Amino acid sequence: MGIVNVTPDSFSDGGRFLDPDAAVRHARALVAEGADLVDVGAESTRPGARPVSAAEEQDRLLPVLERLLADPPCPVSVDTAKPEVADAALALGAHMVNDVTGLAAGPALARVCARHGAALCLVHMQGTPATMQAAPHYEDLLGEIRGRLAEAVATAEAAGVAPDALCLDPGIGFGKTVAHNLTLLKRLDALAPIGKPVLVGPSRKSFLGALLEAPPDQRLEGTLAACVAAVWAGAHLLRVHDVAAVRRAVRVAEAIRDAPDGEGPP
Ligand code: HH2
Numbered sequence: 001m002g003i004v005n006v007t008p009d010s011f012s013d014g015g016r017f018l019d020p021d022a023a024v025r026h027a028r029a030l031v032a033e034g035a036d037l038v039d040v041g042a043e044s045t046r047p048g049a050r051p052v053s054a055a056e057e058q059d060r061l062l063p064v065l066e067r068l069l070a071d072p073p074c075p076v077s078v079d080t081a082k083p084e085v086a087d088a089a090l091a092l093g094a095h096m097v098n099d100v101t102g103l104a105a106g107p108a109l110a111r112v113c114a115r116h117g118a119a120l121c122l123v124h125m126q127g128t129p130a131t132m133q134a135a136p137h138y139e140d141l142l143g144e145i146r147g148r149l150a151e152a153v154a155t156a157e158a159a160g161v162a163p164d165a166l167c168l169d170p171g172i173g174f175g176k177t178v179a180h181n182l183t184l185l186k187r188l189d190a191l192a193p194i195g196k197p198v199l200v201g202p203s204r205k206s207f208l209g210a211l212l213e214a215p216p217d218q219r220l221e222g223t224l225a226a227c228v229a230a231v232w233a234g235a236h237l238l239r240v241h242d243v244a245a246v247r248r249a250v251r252v253a254e255a256i257r258d259a260p261d262g263e264g265p266p
Pocket of ligand 1: 009046098100200239
């Protein structure tokens with residue numbers, strides 16, 4: 001999943017793709033690099049980001065979607081938690097909603113997805129972007145995240161979203177310390193009992209900055225290592241900025257993972 005941020009303030013690429021034609025060019029370039037889907041977002045969810053109104057989000061998003069969906073190069077996901085924004089995007093032909101709040105506001109967004117027959121990604125977030133990094137705390141990190149995502153799955157299915165149209169994301173950086181993020185990447189298998197594909201988004205995030213003491217534009221190697229580790233731990237989808245590099249790293253990691261173990265006959 002390639003990231004297209006149509007925002008002035010996203011943490012690593014804010015302001016670069018505010019112009020709709022630039023955003024569409026970027027989406028098509030990510031597909032040329034090997035993205036299987038693109039995720040278009042118009043509200044930054046970085047820690048402390050200013051919330052935007054539904055009208056402002058649509059003003060940024062819809063011109064991009066109109067152009068992209070006129071001739072979609074791949075399925076298109078929309079990164080929004082607002083039912084009215086999702087409704088407008090899906091009416092234009094978007095295929096999926098990526099909800100970083102994991103239906104925190106209730107089933108309305110899931111009902112919109114159900115009505116359009118769209119896919120839905122449910123992300124775990126503790127708190128809100130304004131507060132989530134203040135003091136993240138869990139008594140049982142894996143159990144709490146699995147429990148919250150299982151509840152969100154039940155809400156989505158009760159609202160009519162098809163069981164095979166859901167995927168889960170533990171929400172790297174969404175109310176998590178560096179240590180929480182590392183454990184989640186290592187233990188993605190903890191979400192397997194819910195029985196849905198797992199998406200994960202470590203790309204250029206601040207836990208990499210903390211480990212490497214590097215700004216967002218110098219976190220490629222860290223992103224590659226995190227993506228390889230995530231695939232090894234069972235991730236099915238990766239949400240990334242650097243599609244070509246991640247595809248190459250993952251291709252090698254998967255080849256090693258799937259290689260014969262060398263004991264006994266080949
Ligand atoms: N992370 C971000 C946004 N959306 N969606 C999913 N499913 N998983 C994630 O980890 C995730 C996400 C934040 O990253 P980015 O879009 O690069 O930045 P910003 O929120 O500042 O626009």
